[in-house]
Amino acid sequence: MDEAPLLAVSIGDLNGIAPHIAFLAHEEATTFCRPLYFTNAAMIEKAAKLLNHPIPDDFEIEHVSGEFTIKPGHISKKSGRYSFASFAKAVEFTTAGITQALVTLPIHKEAWHRAKIPYTGHTDYLRHRFKRQGIMALGTKELLVALYTDHIPLKEVASKIRKKPLKAFLLRLHRALTDLPLAQGPIAVLGLNPHGGDGGVLGKEEKKIAKAIAEANEEIGFQRFVGPLVPDSAFAPHMRSRYQLYVALYHDQGLAPLKALYFDESINLSLGFPIIRTSVDHGTAFDIAYKEKPKVTSYLNALRFAAELARRFEPSA
């Protein structure tokens, strides 16, 4: 077996559940990877004291300067600034190849805003840092969903379904998967309308989708993409056994079935950047921070996913 991959873990918002998750998951995590936490000893001691939880012996830390009082469940400028510093340094370590992949614990977007961090979140920063659009995928090893549109009102979705940008998206997705042990079989592209438009009676966007798929496949040289699939039956068990990766045309089209099936296990995966980045599929959970035991399934899966991809991925900036 290979050596356990060294994973950069940004510590997230220390006022939230992130440090608790890191402690609780540590024993299992270290059976398959070496998480390297971007924080500092003083902050981790504060968190451990508040949580009344010992710091694991082999808890590895890469120093990120800064010290402040942890205020469980509070949106704080200081905590926002610190979580960004942790993330930015973890990105650089991974880009330089010191760490093999990046795993992010949840930050609080409003805390970043108060700290005047000019990015709306992790992905937004990665887009600026690498000058690439990237692709957001969510899910598990069994079922991954890549989003063609994400945070836009539903009423704006149909107008975004145009052949040229969809084809470009499919080609970007194909390239992003090069050398990754993901979606080696065909990728499913969903239709937009009930029954896939039913021959045009229930919507005409499926024609454009079909063209985008056909042209992307032609450029790639084989049938990389299949569809447009009828959306409501696309996630039925017999379909899921055929496809590991789906392209959803809008947020809830892909994420509602995904979360119905894999709510706690699901993770975020950023594709199309020169580094591997995974993330938990939940927020800072300020309501239970330093009070209740958070679930660690998503974090462990994010580490596992990153570890597996890291073994096969050669960073290329």
Add this chain to the structure above:
Amino acid sequence: MDEAPLLAVSIGDLNGIAPHIAFLAHEEATTFCRPLYFTNAAMIEKAAKLLNHPIPDDFEIEHVSGEFTIKPGHISKKSGRYSFASFAKAVEFTTAGITQALVTLPIHKEAWHRAKIPYTGHTDYLRHRFKRQGIMALGTKELLVALYTDHIPLKEVASKIRKKPLKAFLLRLHRALTDLPLAQGPIAVLGLNPHGGDGGVLGKEEKKIAKAIAEANEEIGFQRFVGPLVPDSAFAPHMRSRYQLYVALYHDQGLAPLKALYFDESINLSLGFPIIRTSVDHGTAFDIAYKEKPKVTSYLNALRFAAELARRFEPSA
């Protein structure tokens, strides 16, 4: 235990899988209900011969006139006309209270069209017959989804989200459930936009939905409806444990998660008519008719659902 309820079963399109399903499911079906098939002995003998399957001994038939040659997998005017005659008679028997509920086997819409039947399908006929709009629900006993809009293009959905018609829909749904052993707890109403609009940033329809819910609840006198729920997490396990019935604002919003979870088990349920009507959640499957063994899970569930509801429902025309 009560006597097994007598259920009217319309035979569906005889060129499709319907008779095969009826035969295969018969033994199990008769452990909890008495299905009464609206067809005739000659047609059933033809189907049995073609299927090389014996007619079950206690296969009860209510005579519907008409005879024609079964052509497996063919869209036929004669078969269309016959499937309508079977359905219409089964509706009348149930309306008169001779049969306690109606279960429909799949018809072929194009065959009805060729037979000049002026209805687009079962539900369309029920709407005309009873002069009521009715409500289409799909699912299982664990998870039922009622559709606010159904067969319209996705781009038209947002404009349908208006307070008045949505409130009216909720009130109709509430009334349709009166005396039915369904959704005794609160009913979940989904939001329209990603993250439920995120406070208006990702869409503003949630305000109207919230008002419709509030006004419907006020008129009903208690919190019958809950929402708008964030759509993508609404079907996560911890949410499903709270709600048996969901109102989906559009077709795939409800049906994609439903089919991801319960593809083969799901049934159709018509609410808001003076009779109970359930149906299988699949079509005539002409491609496998008289060739492959069809699955009977959905049909058995449709019978079961009808049988359970029939025990509690007093027809009132």
